[in-house]
Amino acid sequence: xxxxxxxxxxxxxxxxxxxxxxxxxxxxxxxxxxxxxxxxxxxxxxxxxxxxxxxxxxxxxxxxxxxxxxxxxxxxxxxxxxxxxxxxxxxxxxxxxxxxxxxxxxxxxxxxxxxxxxxxxxxxxxxxxxxxxxxxxxxxxxxxxxxxxxxxxxxxxxxxxxxxxxxxxxxxxxxxxxxxxxxxxxxxxxxxxxxxxxxxxxxxxxxxxxxxxxxxxxxxxxxxxxxxxxxxxxxxxxxxxxxxxxxxxxxxxxxxxxxxxxx
Amino acid sequence: xxxxxxxxxxxxxxxxxxxxxxxxxxxxxxxxxxxxxxxxxxxxxxxxxxxxxxxxxxxxxxxxxxxxxxxxxxxxxxxxxxxxxxxxxxxxxxxxxxxxxxxxxxxxxxxxxxxxxxxxxxxxxxxxxxxxxxxxxxxxxxxxxxxxxxxxxxxxxxxxxxxxxxxxxxxxxxxxxxxxxxxxxxxxxxxxxxxxxxxxxxxxxxxxx
Numbered sequence: 001x002x003x004x005x006x007x008x009x010x011x012x013x014x015x016x017x018x019x020x021x022x023x024x025x026x027x028x029x030x031x032x033x034x035x036x037x038x039x040x041x042x043x044x045x046x047x048x049x050x051x052x053x054x055x056x057x058x059x060x061x062x063x064x065x066x067x068x069x070x071x072x073x074x075x076x077x078x079x080x081x082x083x084x085x086x087x088x089x090x091x092x093x094x095x096x097x098x099x100x101x102x103x104x105x106x107x108x109x110x111x112x113x114x115x116x117x118x119x120x121x122x123x124x125x126x127x128x129x130x131x132x133x134x135x136x137x138x139x140x141x142x143x144x145x146x147x148x149x150x151x152x153x154x155x156x157x158x159x160x161x162x163x164x165x166x167x168x169x170x171x172x173x174x175x176x177x178x179x180x181x182x183x184x185x186x187x188x189x190x191x192x193x194x195x196x197x198x199x200x201x202x203x204x205x206x207x208x209x210x211x212x213x214x215x216x217x218x219x220x221x222x223x224x225x226x227x228x229x230x231x232x233x234x235x236x237x238x239x240x241x242x243x244x245x246x247x248x249x250x251x252x253x254x255x256x257x258x259x260x261x262x263x
Numbered sequence: 264x265x266x267x268x269x270x271x272x273x274x275x276x277x278x279x280x281x282x283x284x285x286x287x288x289x290x291x292x293x294x295x296x297x298x299x300x301x302x303x304x305x306x307x308x309x310x311x312x313x314x315x316x317x318x319x320x321x322x323x324x325x326x327x328x329x330x331x332x333x334x335x336x337x338x339x340x341x342x343x344x345x346x347x348x349x350x351x352x353x354x355x356x357x358x359x360x361x362x363x364x365x366x367x368x369x370x371x372x373x374x375x376x377x378x379x380x381x382x383x384x385x386x387x388x389x390x391x392x393x394x395x396x397x398x399x400x401x402x403x404x405x406x407x408x409x410x411x412x413x414x415x416x417x418x419x420x421x422x423x424x425x426x427x428x429x430x431x432x433x434x435x436x437x438x439x440x441x442x443x444x445x446x447x448x449x450x451x452x453x454x455x456x457x458x459x460x461x462x463x464x465x466x467x468x469x470x471x472x
Binding site: 008011012015016018019022023025026027029030033036037040041044 | 401413421424425431439442446
């Protein structure tokens with residue numbers, strides 16, 4: 001056998017070296033596994049962290065908007081109703097005063113009637129702002145129509161509204177989100193965009209409801225991420241995620257804004 | 264000197280077997296195939312030892328041990344894999360390996376009475392591959408049978424060399440004849456030690472609670 005040709009010491013060295021080699025190989029494999037695992041787990045943790053932070057931000061936005069809304073309602077109630085009811089109560093006290101002439105009584109009662117009418121009207125307006133009755137009774141399309149009319153009459157803006165979808169009344173909870181999104185977009189167009197014309201259209205393409213929104217305002221640089229982080233935009237984002245839809249916002253300075261979203 | 268290591272490894276194997284059997288019957292926790300593997304190893308080691316003392320050729324026992332080790336460890340990994348494709352891979356590769364070995368033994372019966380190089384390489388590498396698949400699964404999952412798998416990869420990769428050169432060592436002088444087996448017994452101590460450590464880490468804690 002050729003084995004005899006090799007010196008014994010050489011064979012032993014070969015044995016030792018080969019076993020050494022495989023031993024080190026095994027250790028390297030295990031160490032490689034150990035560090036890969038640590039790296040993967042760390043990446044996973046970072047991802048979870050990111051999601052948590054995003055959720056927290058959304059929660060903050062929700063709480064903040066809630067507070068803003070409360071403040072607004074409180075202000076409306078205080079300015080438009082409480083103040084008027086105060087005067088009504090004052091006037092009623094006046095009525096109980098002795099020795100009033102008939103003309104004075106008539107004047108006071110007229111005052112009271114006027115003020116209560118105004119207070120009533122204001123309370124209706126506040127309620128209407130919170131949830132438009134037309135939307136509740138006749139659905140999204142009528143609600144948007146009324147919204148457009150309101151904007152036209154009060155804010156001197158021209159609106160074009162077109163609807164090709166027959167909305168299902170059962171989905172009214174989802175439609176409220178769509179309504180709020182459009183409300184937010186329109187008030188943004190007026191407030192920040194100084195728009196004079198607004199286009200809104202609904203269409204159903206391949207079973208997906210799509211809303212196109214466009215205005216001719218001053219627009220903004222949509223490539224600048226800073227412009228997409230406002231509270232209003234966050235609000236719209238969360239509503240879109242509720243609707244499990246997608247949203248695309250494109251805008252250029254002096255070229256208005258184009259928003260497409262699905263729901 | 265050489266005997267001490269071997270007996271230490273037998274001792275640790277016995278402890279392993281007792282502890283795992285205890286966990287299996289008392290806590291219903293240990294893996295049935297792994298307990299079988301330990302029992303099988305125990306049986307094989309002692310019969311090999313007896314044969315050695317009776318001055319009989321115990322090499323056919325080595326062959327049985329190597330094949331049984333592949334089957335039992337393969338089934339063990341098969342039972343802890345969760346992916347269907349991995350389970351299938353383990354079963355099919357074991358079956359193919361057994362088929363090939365059966366054909367080889369039918370063609371040349373004498374292979375059973377010496378160190379069968381092909382058999383050693385095939386079976387050890389298959390088990391190492393199973394263990395590596397398990398490592399891959401553990402990358403994102405929790406560590407299950409972590410130290411057992413480390414032991415399997417480490418011991419099988421290294422000891423394979425020692426078995427492969429088994430036929431060579433026959434021709435060496437007395438001085439070096441048992442060197443590789445001394446090395447093997449040290450590796451065995453580490454191997455059974457790791458298995459013992461895995462028991463302490465995973466199974467003993469549950470019995471304390």
